[in-house]
Amino acid sequence: xxxxxxxxxxxxxxxxxxxxxxxxxxxxxxxxxxxxxxxxxxxxxxxxxxxxxxxxxxxxxxxxxxxxxxxxxxxxxxxxxxxxxxxxxxxxxxxxxxxxxxxxxxxxxxxxxxxxxxxxxxxxxxxxxxxxxxxxxxxxxxxxxxxxxxxxxxxxxxxxxxxxxxxxxxxxxxxxxxxxxxxxxxxxxxxxxxxxxxxxxxxxxxxxx
Numbered sequence: 001x002x003x004x005x006x007x008x009x010x011x012x013x014x015x016x017x018x019x020x021x022x023x024x025x026x027x028x029x030x031x032x033x034x035x036x037x038x039x040x041x042x043x044x045x046x047x048x049x050x051x052x053x054x055x056x057x058x059x060x061x062x063x064x065x066x067x068x069x070x071x072x073x074x075x076x077x078x079x080x081x082x083x084x085x086x087x088x089x090x091x092x093x094x095x096x097x098x099x100x101x102x103x104x105x106x107x108x109x110x111x112x113x114x115x116x117x118x119x120x121x122x123x124x125x126x127x128x129x130x131x132x133x134x135x136x137x138x139x140x141x142x143x144x145x146x147x148x149x150x151x152x153x154x155x156x157x158x159x160x161x162x163x164x165x166x167x168x169x170x171x172x173x174x175x176x177x178x179x180x181x182x183x184x185x186x187x188x189x190x191x192x193x194x195x196x197x198x199x200x201x202x203x204x205x206x207x208x209x
Contacts, residue, residue: 001025001035001195007139007171011162011187013203014175020192022175026141029173030065031058042138064137068144070116070128078103078111078119078127085131102130105164122153126160133164142174146181154178158185183207 001021014022027033029040031047034055040048042063047056064085072081082099090098103109106126116124125145132140142161146154158181165172176182182189182203189206191199199206 003192003195003197005190005197007173008188009169009171011165011172011174011185013182013185013187013189014173014192015177015179015182015189015207016192016198017177019194021195022177022192023143025192026065026143026173026175029061029139030063030141031056031061032065062136062138063141064132064135064139065141065143066128066132066145068147070124072116072119072124072128072131074116077113077115078108078130079113081116081127082131082134085135087136098134099130102134103127105133106130106160121149122157125149125157129161129164133168137170139170140168140172142172144175144177147176147178151180154181155184161185162187179207 001024003025014025016022024033028035035048035050037050039046042061046054047061048054073084076084079096079099082102083095086095086098100109100112103112106129108123108126108130111119111123111127119127146157149157162185174185185203187203189201189203190197191206
C-alpha cells in the first residue's frame with residue numbers, strides 16, 4: 001500500500017472495492033496495525049513514525065473506531081456500553097450522566113436498560129455510535145457501519161450521522177463500498193484501488209459515472 005491522505009474536520013469517505021485497503025488505513029490510524037513505513041499524525045501530534053520509532057498504542061491515540069460488527073459488550077446494557085466509552089477520569093455519576101446524554105442524542109434513550117441481544121440492527125448502530133462519541137475522540141473511524149441494514153434505515157442513520165458531524169469539530173472517516181451511501185453522504189470521497197489513491201473529489205462528481 002502506498003497512500004498519502006489528509007482528512008480535515010468533517011466527513012470523509014474511503015470508497016473502493018473489497019481488498020483496496022480501506023480497512024487497513026483505518027486500522028493504521030487507530031494503531032491496530034503497524035505500517036512498515038510512513039507517518040500518522042492527528043492534530044499536529046505524531047501517532048506513528050516508522051523512521052523515528054514512534055508508535056503510540058491504541059488507548060493513547062484518542063481515536064474511536066466503530067466496526068461493522070459493532071463490538072458491543074453482550075453482558076452490559078446500552079447504558080453500560082456507552083458509559084464504558086466515557087473517559088475514566090470522570091466519576092461514576094458523571095460517566096452515567098454523559099452516557100444518558102449520548103443515548104438521548106442518538107435517539108435511543110429507551111434502550112438504556114436493554115442488552116445488545118434485544119437491539120434491532122439500527123438500535124445497535126446508534127448505541128455503538130453513542131459509545132464512540134461519548135469517549136470524546138479526536139477522530140472517529142467507521143468501518144462499513146451500515147452494511148447489514150436495509151436501505152431505508154441506512155438513509156435514516158446516515159442523515160443522523162451527517163447531522164452530528166456538522167456539530168462536531170473532528171475528522172470522521174467512513175469506509176464503504178456502497179456507491180449509493182457514498183453519494184448520499186455528500187462528503188469528500190477518496191477512491192481507492194489496489195492499495196493506491198485513484199481519485200479524490202466531491203461525491204456528487206466522483207461517483208456520478
